[in-house]
Amino acid sequence: MTPILELRDIHTFIGQYHILQGVSFTAPHGAITALLGRNGAGKTTTLKTIMGLTPPRAGEIRFEGRRIDGKRPFEIAALGIGFVPEHRAIFRDLTVEENLKIAERKKGDYARKQEMIFSLFPDLKRLIHLRGTNLSGGQQQMLAIARALVADNRLLLIDEPSEGLAPVVIEGLMSAIRQLAADSTVILVEQNFLVASQLAEHYVIIEEGRSVKSGRMQDLVNDRAAIHRYLGAA
Amino acid sequence: MAKMATLLRKNLVLILTLAVMLALFAAAASGMSQQDFVITLLRGLAVGALTFLVASGFSLIFGLLDVLNLAHGTLFMIGAYIGWTVYVRPDTFVDVLTPLALIVSGFTLRDVWAILARRVPPSGAWGRTAPWLAIAPGALIGFGVMRGYPIASWSLENYAESPVTFSFLAGQGQRVIPAHATFGDASPLVAFGGLILASMLVAFGMTLLGRSETHAQSRVTWRSVAPFAGLVIGGMVVFAVNEPLTAWLFALDTNWLFLIAVLVAVLSGMGLGALMEITLIRPLYVRPIYQLMLTLGLSAIGIEMVRAIWGRPEFTMPKPALFAGSGEGCPAESLWLALQNGCSTMIFQGGRIRVYNEIFVPLVGLVVLIAVWLLLKRTRLGMIIRAGVQDREMVEALGINVRRVFTLVFALGVGLAALGGVLAAPSIGLSNTMGESFLLNALIALAIGGLTSYPGAAIGSLLVGMLQQFIIKYGQIGIAIPFTEIVFKPSPPLVPASTILLMVIILLILPNGLLGRKE
Ligand SMILES: Nc1ncnc2c1ncn2[C@@H]1O[C@H](COP(=O)(O)OP(=O)(O)OP(=O)(O)O)[C@@H](O)[C@H]1O
Ligand SMILES: [Mg+2]
Numbered sequence: 001m002t003p004i005l006e007l008r009d010i011h012t013f014i015g016q017y018h019i020l021q022g023v024s025f026t027a028p029h030g031a032i033t034a035l036l037g038r039n040g041a042g043k044t045t046t047l048k049t050i051m052g053l054t055p056p057r058a059g060e061i062r063f064e065g066r067r068i069d070g071k072r073p074f075e076i077a078a079l080g081i082g083f084v085p086e087h088r089a090i091f092r093d094l095t096v097e098e099n100l101k102i103a104e105r106k107k108g109d110y111a112r113k114q115e116m117i118f119s120l121f122p123d124l125k126r127l128i129h130l131r132g133t134n135l136s137g138g139q140q141q142m143l144a145i146a147r148a149l150v151a152d153n154r155l156l157l158i159d160e161p162s163e164g165l166a167p168v169v170i171e172g173l174m175s176a177i178r179q180l181a182a183d184s185t186v187i188l189v190e191q192n193f194l195v196a197s198q199l200a201e202h203y204v205i206i207e208e209g210r211s212v213k214s215g216r217m218q219d220l221v222n223d224r225a226a227i228h229r230y231l232g233a234a
Numbered sequence: 235m236a237k238m239a240t241l242l243r244k245n246l247v248l249i250l251t252l253a254v255m256l257a258l259f260a261a262a263a264s265g266m267s268q269q270d271f272v273i274t275l276l277r278g279l280a281v282g283a284l285t286f287l288v289a290s291g292f293s294l295i296f297g298l299l300d301v302l303n304l305a306h307g308t309l310f311m312i313g314a315y316i317g318w319t320v321y322v323r324p325d326t327f328v329d330v331l332t333p334l335a336l337i338v339s340g341f342t343l344r345d346v347w348a349i350l351a352r353r354v355p356p357s358g359a360w361g362r363t364a365p366w367l368a369i370a371p372g373a374l375i376g377f378g379v380m381r382g383y384p385i386a387s388w389s390l391e392n393y394a395e396s397p398v399t400f401s402f403l404a405g406q407g408q409r410v411i412p413a414h415a416t417f418g419d420a421s422p423l424v425a426f427g428g429l430i431l432a433s434m435l436v437a438f439g440m441t442l443l444g445r446s447e448t449h450a451q452s453r454v455t456w457r458s459v460a461p462f463a464g465l466v467i468g469g470m471v472v473f474a475v476n477e478p479l480t481a482w483l484f485a486l487d488t489n490w491l492f493l494i495a496v497l498v499a500v501l502s503g504m505g506l507g508a509l510m511e512i513t514l515i516r517p518l519y520v521r522p523i524y525q526l527m528l529t530l531g532l533s534a535i536g537i538e539m540v541r542a543i544w545g546r547p548e549f550t551m552p553k554p555a556l557f558a559g560s561g562e563g564c565p566a567e568s569l570w571l572a573l574q575n576g577c578s579t580m581i582f583q584g585g586r587i588r589v590y591n592e593i594f595v596p597l598v599g600l601v602v603l604i605a606v607w608l609l610l611k612r613t614r615l616g617m618i619i620r621a622g623v624q625d626r627e628m629v630e631a632l633g634i635n636v637r638r639v640f641t642l643v644f645a646l647g648v649g650l651a652a653l654g655g656v657l658a659a660p661s662i663g664l665s666n667t668m669g670e671s672f673l674l675n676a677l678i679a680l681a682i683g684g685l686t687s688y689p690g691a692a693i694g695s696l697l698v699g700m701l702q703q704f705i706i707k708y709g710q711i712g713i714a715i716p717f718t719e720i721v722f723k724p725s726p727p728l729v730p731a732s733t734i735l736l737m738v739i740i741l742l743i744l745p746n747g748l749l750g751r752k753e
Contacts (some may be wrong), residue, residue, distance in 0.1 A: 051631050077633035089628050091621040102617050103632045151633065 002065045004185045010059035012049045021209040032186040034200035042209040043189040047157045052076045082148030086159035088140040092132040103150035138169035159189045269585040274707040276592035282699025283599025287654030289676035289691040291647030297623045297686035304529040307673025308536035313652025314659040317499035322404045324483035335469030340433030342461040347441035365442035372435025379428040390545040398549040405552035492554035503652025504645040511644035551659040557590035591661040684750025
């Protein structure tokens with residue numbers, strides 16, 4: 001089976017800075033793959049490169065076998081990729097409902113997915129007419145993920161969902177992400193190794209803009225030396 | 235209640251500022267007769283409405299695209315001149331339609347050009363010269379054909395045939411239908427073919443030049459050639475019915491003709507805006523300073539072009555019949571009677587006010603205010619605009635073609651400016667520099683109201699309009715300084731100065747303007 005996503009020797013520049021200097025990995029269908037690495041390693045840039053927001057200068061990206069590098073972000077998204085950016089970037093001036101509606105790609109997407117989204121994040125239902133600014137951090141994160149679920153996305157790119165959230169809230173998010181992974185493939189950037197190791201089946205370690213190690217999460221969990229070397233003490 | 239209290243506390247400065255302004259306003263009112271006050275108020279409303287049309291478009295563009303469009307005033311002016319042309323010289327308008335449609339036609343075949351472009355090697359001597367091998371002959375053919383088609387059928391040298399004179403005659407109800415433009419000796423079909431060919435060559439050449447950006451379809455579908463066919467056929471049909479169409483427009487009731495003029499001005503403004511965004515603004519999003527310089531340059535170029543086509547002298551645009559009468563029953567006692575008799579003026583609170591300037595224009599301003607507000611709050615496009623103001627990348631990552639939304643918003647903003655221009659023309663007349671004072675007004679209004687706040691644009695415009703009109707009025711009647719014998723008469727230069735002063739004061743108290751967001 002072809003992997004849902006495949007990156008081959010990706011090089012990305014931001015301005016004159018050579019940020020990604022060879023990232024390659026594949027994400028298998030229907031599983032969660034965690035992107036790990038220290039601060040500034042290039043995890044966010046990798047997700048943005050897949051989305052076309054920081055287009056690669058060299059290398060190949062394939063989604064379901066089709067080349068997507070060089071396409072514009074809206075075209076890439078329209079193929080069925082949902083993006084949950086870091087720092088809970090919801091639209092602050094829009095209400096919760098508008099934040100969801102804006103993500104429609106076909107008429108009626110929101111109406112169709114409403115039930116699924118609110119069963120996953122019951123809190124959002126009662127906040128539906130509140131403006132984004134007025135949500136708590138955890139609620140904003142839920143909204144950011146929910147927004148990526150409105151359209152029919154087969155691949156979700158989620159950047160540091162647990163960042164700055166209380167442990168209880170993280171618990172809730174984790175179970176939501178686990179449920180998501182039942183229907184779609186997830187690529188997850190996660191600093192919290194405990195969270196990542198409990199969620200993901202596969203991992204890719206990025207260091208200084210290069211993918212240096214990847215494999216099954218199970219193996220990494222047992223590899224103390226690697227954890228220490230690439231991620232610092234875990 | 236607690237909510238009220240926090241709201242009060244948060245906006246204390248704003249509320250105090252508004253209260254002080256209200257007090258000043260009341261003081262201004264007490265210094266003049268009620269009749270003067272009402273008239274000044276309405277005039278302020280009129281200037282405020284026109285300012286708002288410029289300011290709202292400007293702030294829409296700035297809010298979403300981060301472009302300070304310094305050409306906005308010039309586009310306002312161009313709107314006025316286009317509207318005037320349709321209204322006073324419909325024959326010229328009809329004459330322009332055919333070549334315009336044909337020249338645009340080739341550019342709509344983008345998909346075809348993109349596919350053909352793949353056959354041309356992108357680099358090497360051939361790749362570098364190929365675009366110009368298409369553009370140069372295209373341009374030559376285009377100029378050659380257009381040289382034989384005299385469109386500007388008024389004369390800037392000959393006073394008897396100048397825009398000034400045509401305006402005057404139209405105002406008198408005398409309309410002579412000039413002969414329509416022809417392609418000289420050339421057969422029309424040859425000329426059509428020439429224009430279409432020219433358009434195609436230039437469009438193809440430009441596709442070759444900007445090749446890296448093309449993401450067109452790989453196949454030519456009926457949908458991609460339909461606009462081309464429509465334009466070509468439309469252009470030819472207009473040519474065939476040129477004379478009856480012109481005659482019909484000349485015979486049309488001026489109210490309807492005015493409506494058509496407004497529509498054409500707005501649509502041309504939108505077209506011009508879209509063209510400007512796609513060709514000139516878009517490549518420079520990464521260089522905001524260049525963009526600023528570019529809009530400044532375009533503004534000057536626009537003024538020169540208007541001078542070349544319509545001439546330097548100022549002229550008027552006659553008001554439509556509904557607002558132009560002065561015969562029996564005028565000035566009317568009520569608005570209803572004024573409209574019935576088509577009076578240009580009416581009596582209100584003892585004063586004589588002009589129906590077009592002081593009632594119609596503010597009303598249109600109000601309608602636009604509400605319409606744009608509904609667009610922003612109730613439509614998907616509005617939602618995308620509001621989201622895009624904050625985070626364009628995320629909007630794009632949701633699968634929305636933000637580039638297209640940018641073009642649309644730019645077009646919309648310029649359309650609003652053009653609407654302002656064509657509405658202003660019958661009340662303040664046309665001049666090459668009419669846009670500059672309104673752009674300045676609009677900038678001040680936006681600084682006062684908060685740069686990207688839509689209600690702020692409305693309030694700021696209103697304040698600027700009011701303040702100016704009150705200063706002008708006091709320039710005539712003088713201000714009696716309390717406890718003294720002195721009567722102070724503000725001189726005309728104080729009019730712009732006063733609004734700038736207001737802006738400075740408000741910005742000192744509220745650095746983000748009245749309704750601007752703190753970020
Ligand atoms: N706009 C930019 N200009 C210059 N350098 C940038 C820019 N954006 C990111 N970088 C650099 O690229 C590198 C990778 O950044 P990236 O955000 O991808 O890291 P990350 O792995 O997501 O880190 P974190 O875990 O802190 O979020 C960093 O060194 C960062 O400083
Ligand atoms: Mg990051």
